[in-house]
Amino acid sequence: MEAIILSTQQYKELVNRLDILNKKLEEKQKSPDDTFLDNQEFLQLMNISKRTAQTWRDEGIVSFSQIGSKIYYRMSDVQKLLDKNYKQAFSSKKRNY
Numbered sequence: 001m002e003a004i005i006l007s008t009q010q011y012k013e014l015v016n017r018l019d020i021l022n023k024k025l026e027e028k029q030k031s032p033d034d035t036f037l038d039n040q041e042f043l044q045l046m047n048i049s050k051r052t053a054q055t056w057r058d059e060g061i062v063s064f065s066q067i068g069s070k071i072y073y074r075m076s077d078v079q080k081l082l083d084k085n086y087k088q089a090f091s092s093k094k095r096n097y
Helices: 008-028 039-046 050-058 075-084
Strands: 036-038 065-067 070-074
Touching: 036 039, 036 075, 039 050, 039 070, 039 075, 070 075
Parallel strands: none
Antiparallel strands: 036 070, 065 070
């Protein structure tokens, strides 16, 4: 294995770059609860039409934020919607067909 010798300045620059990368990674790894989806992302995630999303908003099925004409959904609200409508499997027994 080769040894690499760095000057103090090179070492500090390397550490600084690593710190910057670490901060960027931490920002990308926000908890899903802190993440917002725009309407298009929500439609794709749920595989629904614009009309269905509008109905869900009108009926209070999913929470949302609206700024002007832009609509946003908190990921934690999407998770609550899915959890609320979760149906447990009836049986865990294997069936022989």
